[in-house]
Amino acid sequence: MPTLLIRFPGGRYHTTPSGHHVNEGQIEWPPSPWRLLRALLACGYNSLGWEGDLCKPMESQPPPLARSLILKLADVLPSYAIPRAVGAHSRHYMPLATIDKGREKTALVFDTWAQLGDQTVAVTWDVDLTDEESTLLAALTERLGYLGRSESWTEAKLARVEDACPLPNCLPTDALSNPGIGWEQVPVMAAQRSSEFDRWRAEVTARLLEPLQPPAGKKPTKALLTKQARATLPYPADLIACLQADTNWLRSHGWSQPPGSQRVFYWRLSDMLESGAPGPRQSAREAPSVEAMLLSLATDSGNDHALPAVTRVLPQAELLHRALGGRIKRIAGYSPVISGCDAEGRPLRGAHRHAHILPLDLDGDQHLEHILIWAPMGLDWIAQSAIRGVRNTDMKGGVGRLKIALAAAGNLADLRGLTGEYGERMEHVIGPAGGATQWVSLTPFVAPRFTKRSGRNSLEEQIRSELLSRGIKQQVEIERMDPWSRGRPVIRMLSDDEQGSGIEPEVASPRWAFFRHFVRTRRNGPAPPVDCGFALSLRFAVPVRGPLCIGYGSHFGLGLFQAET
Known part of the structure; x- marks a missing residue:
């Protein structure tokens, strides 16, 4: 797959999209496939000595090798790796050589461009080229002096195997399904497949020539042949002729869009072209x-x-x-x-x-x-x-x-x-840098599944399963703490419907007494299997690094432990 690496030494890319007036302030980003193919053809005639008549560009034919190369590139839509650019413009008041009320009349003209800095554009065609075609493409690319307007100086080359090419971030819509928010569609001009253009031209010219046929058994007269030639004149002979058509020819035959071209949509990130400062x-x-x-x-x-x-x-x-x-x-x-x-x-x-x-x-x-x-x-x-x-x-x-x-x-x-x-x-x-062996609940632990007295859904096994899911595979000693017990901590769940245990408030540990007041149910997510919170002490044989948070709601502050040092 050939990849063109294009850099703009002036830091600017001046181009108005096809079909838009320069004063609309539009910028073609990325460079359209149609423009790239025309630029390569121009390099061949201007720098490689291809024979052709500049006064009749549509009648000029590139060498067979060049023709094969251009048609291969035209048959596929390239992918781009484009950098972020900033849209900029200057304003010029062009003199019109007309005096009005003692002053020369002027016309305001916008000159817009994409400010790139020293960044590279990569263009990749998913097509196989022969060695001779690759050599020719490299020669054409190296002679690409500008792209778009003449102010858009370029330094371009065909990427080699050892060159680091950025990943594509601007793809045709048929190669990338809707990527979602943060992306936008932009129309660009591309060439039709040569076979599609040939079929379309044959159908159109056949329909035009049908009423201009001579009577059966007679040869066409000279006048009739002239009419047939005039009828088919606005339709170039092939896709190469379409790419070589100039603006004057298109206007003279009433074309608002070049024949052989099509508008296609590309997905690009919505911040790839900003209208103001970054x-x-x-x-x-x-x-x-x-x-x-x-x-x-x-x-x-x-x-x-x-x-x-x-x-x-x-x-x-x-x-x-x-x-x-x-x-x-x-x-x-x-x-x-x-x-x-x-x-x-x-x-x-x-x-x-x-x-x-x-x-x-x-x-x-x-x-x-x-x-x-x-x-x-x-x-x-x-x-x-x-x-x-x-x-x-x-x-x-x-x-x-x-x-x-x-x-x-x-x-x-x-x-x-x-x-x-x-x-x-x-x-x-x-936790300390080296970890800690004992961790105590800072917020309530809420079991992610219904708790059973024994088995894999017991409280202890659910805690071990949660620790394992966080990469802690060692054995742990689990102690369930009760703020209302005078003696050794016993198993007890703290729930909102708890009315107390008859123990004097002053002997209850204030550290755990408020655990039952914690909000333990998510507003925008699934509810816990049981709305109960546990106060736990975990002791490990080998220090464990923190932060340590497990159980239901652990990504939102529940089940958080603090190190005891």
């Missing part, structure tokens, strides 16, 4: 993947006690997740890191490596003032751009909207380096 997504696209991002929450009044209570980790995480999903639809359509699903909406398989949204109380006042977004698979530029773009989130049952600001971004080691009280509490949540 937005902040450019730097985000180039940003390396990070493991975690820490967000801070604040109210308009600055009152920390007006922030959501720690019992609302699940709804606050869901609200932020919904806001991130809306941002991602506008940026790229979908993100497996944030959604946990592939492009077809199927959940990702394997370990839970997509994003966990964990609201935190790092100052110990029982109110959520931070949200940790952690993804073992890494937060790519799409996720980072969405996170940085969210400025507000809702707060159900509170004082209104919350303001969000980015506090930190990097790997977990960077977050462990936070100083002061926040740093100490953060290290308990994400």
Whole structure:
């Protein structure tokens, strides 16, 4: 498959799409297949010495090898790897050599172009060429001095095996089904297949010549032959002649679109051609993947006690997740890191490596003032751009909207380096660098399946299954804690319908007493099998690295553990 690599040393690509006036300010992006084929033919006549009459371009014929090459390229629609470009323009007041009221009249003319910088366009045709055709294509490409208007200087070459070619990101609609939000269709001019054009021309000329046939048994007169020639004159003999037709010839015969051409649609990312200065997504696209991002929450009044209570980790995480999903639809359509699903909406398989949204109380006042977004698979530029773009989130049952600001971004080691009280509490949540052997519930653990007394659905086996799904294969000692017991912790579930156990409130552990007040059911997702929360202590033989969150709602703050050091 031949691939052309085209660079614009001036950083500009000047071209108006076919069928549009220059003052419409339209930019052809990507360069159309029709324009590329015409440019290659022009290079052959101007630089390789092909014989032809510049006054009669349609009657000129390229060499047989060149003809075979062009027809092969015309029979397929190429794919493109195009960089992001910015639409720019200049305005010229052209003199008309006419004096009106003592001043020369002028006409406003727009000169539009795509500002590319030092970036490369790759064009790939899915076609097999002979060695001779490849050599000829390389020679034509190297002689391509400009593409479109003469200001669009080019340096082009045929890619070799050792050249690094970017992946296509602009494909014809018949090669790429609807990719969803974040993409757009753009029309471009392409050549028809030579066989299709020949069949169409034969049908049209036969219909035109039918009333111009001589009577049966007689030869056509000279006048009749002249009429037949005039009738078929607007229809070029073949596709090569169509590609070589100039504007004057097309206008003289009433063509609004060149014969042998067709308008086809391509899918391209919606930000491939911007009409203004580049937005902040450019730097985000180039940003390396990070493991975690820490967000801070604040109210308009600055009152920390007006922030959501720690019992609302699940709804606050869901609200932020919904806001991130809306941002991602506008940026790229979908993100497996944030959604946990592939492009077809199927959940990702394997370990839970997509994003966990964990609201935190790092100052110990029982109110959520931070949200940790952690993804073992890494937060790519799409996720980072969405996170940085969210400025507000809702707060159900509170004082209104919350303001969000980015506090930190990097790997977990960077977050462990936070100083002061926040740093100490953060290290308990994400665990020390070497891991910890004992982890204690920070938010309730909700079983993902109905719990049984024994078997694979017992509470202990469900916990072990959850740990295994997160790559923790070692044995674990599980202790279920009860805030209402005077003695050793016993098995007990904390549910909303619990009315107390008769124990004096002051002897109950305040650390666990409020667990029954946590919201444990998702608003926009499936409900848990049983709306019950457990307070657990997990002890491992070998230190386990954090963060550690398991069970129902673990990607939204439930089932979160803290390291006991």
